[in-house]
Amino acid sequence: MIDNPSAFLRRTFDAAVASAEPGAAVLRHLPEKPRGRCVIIGAGKASASMAAALDAAWPDVELSGVVVTSYGHAVPAGRMEIIEASHPVPDAMSEEAGRRILAAVEGLGPDDLVVALISGGGSALMVAPSGGMSLADKQAVNKALLNCGAAIGEMNAVRKHLSSIKGGRLAAAARPARVVSLVISDVPGDDPATIASGPTVGDASTLADVREIVARYAIELPAAARAVLDAGEETPKPGDIEADLTIVAAPSMALAAAAEVARAAGVTPLILGDALEGEAREMGKVMAGIARSVRLTGHPAKAPVLLLSGGETTVTIGNGQAGRGGRNSEFLLGLAVALGGMEGVYALACDSDGIDGSEDAAGAVITPDTLVRAREKGLDARAFLSGHDSYSFFEALGDLVKTGPTLTNVNDIRAILVV
Structure with missing residues (x-):
């Protein structure tokens, strides 16, 4: 049993960074x-x-x-x-x-x-x-x-x-x-x-x-x-x-270190790949589908599962005015919107160097009540996603992850906990 999913996800990220x-x-x-x-x-x-x-x-x-x-x-x-x-x-x-x-x-x-x-x-x-x-x-x-x-x-x-x-x-x-x-x-x-x-x-x-x-x-x-x-x-x-x-x-070594933390906590790690690329918000949709499948169809011994992935997504700004944020926070906002508040799914996505894009945060975390808390604050998650303003969204919720410069860089670490 994971008593504090957000803290557990942070431990996996810290282990990944330490390995590099x-x-x-x-x-x-x-x-x-x-x-x-x-x-x-x-x-x-x-x-x-x-x-x-x-x-x-x-x-x-x-x-x-x-x-x-x-x-x-x-x-x-x-x-x-x-x-x-x-x-x-x-x-x-x-x-x-x-x-x-x-x-x-x-x-x-x-x-x-x-x-x-x-x-x-x-x-x-x-x-x-x-x-x-x-x-x-x-x-x-x-x-x-x-x-x-x-x-x-x-x-x-x-x-x-x-x-x-x-x-x-x-x-x-x-x-x-x-x-x-x-x-x-x-x-x-x-x-x-x-x-x-x-x-x-x-x-x-x-x-x-x-x-x-x-x-x-x-x-x-x-x-x-x-x-x-x-x-x-x-x-x-x-x-x-x-x-x-x-x-x-390398990213593969970092994900292996995160997987060891999961095993020690009685969580089954599944490394989906260390070279995943694509548009950040679309990757969020894909990962939401995988998490939903694990949650609804069951998983080994009904133990919690940690979906781990690495790589580098992209954010295409287009001609519109962009807000603040990097590829990890945009991935998470896309994931949260696609999950729609599904119970039992928590996630962290951070850049291992401690800087998501050009911001002062490594990334952020989401929980099953992310969208509920956002609505209570008058925040429209889809509007923030459309405006590439994911940093502002997670800042308002207090869900940014700030590490400062880690002095290493093995790309993005994404961890989705399904309990």
Whole structure:
């Protein structure tokens, strides 16, 4: 029996996040120490924590480096310089970080080692616009990609072809040094070419793919960005880059940790997948159907069931005025509306980095009385959903989950408890 379903769901989320603690993940996969120089570079919300662990583990190695992370995610990292920059839209510090990181890998030899610490968020945090593109052009592209409804892999294909550092170009710049990448995955399927737009691995996407994505989503590109695509310069391909890469933490590991918490509490966990994608509100409908089926048709030994899933949904804004919220709170609001107050179903959905979209909450929780409590406060759940204002809805109910920056990122964690 679960006495406090909301607290139980929070424990499962906390366990998922703890399983992806960056320092411990890096220490499990340290490469062989180099004969020559050692340069540490990194980009992502977990990169500073990863760098701090590596610095402490190698006191006898002469090393230096530059790492960029999101504002509020910096920690002291010994001999490495930590830069903070903006996410999800890059700022001047993102461009400065890109320039400094490229400079750090210049002039290295075959006995030198570059350790690349890569995690989610790196695409925006480390930028080096191609050709005649300005930072403003890069920002316009990022905003258009975030609002068009494209999947993360599609967005990153565009980013890579408009960058001088993404899509394997960072690894190419470090030649002939050995490049070892330690990566925390935040993308469906753990594709290293997609995580932070794959700066150290070859890129299988092509200019033709990018032009098709831009056309399909009717993305308005700045003139300088169109000129880069028209110039026809391809990214380094998988056969062009020798990738020594290890995924040190991933969504599948986080969901497994959450499942262990469930088992210890006498709850049957069902992991539905760690790479689920789609429109957030529509995913809410789908998950409501699964929860309803479990509730109405029974489940093993009539024990409570925890439906676990990960991945990255999308929120398509369209031309209307959007309120506040991220994909997790929008998923939950869609789930709540679809469940219609069904008894025995509770849910949590949070981004493992502690930031749902650009808000100060990781996500939220729903309970069987969510809609009843909303009506008592004069809140129309469907109207908030239509206005992409899920943050305001859950804030009014006191049901936001606020963790602050967790300093890691293994994508979204969704947990639905059926009792």
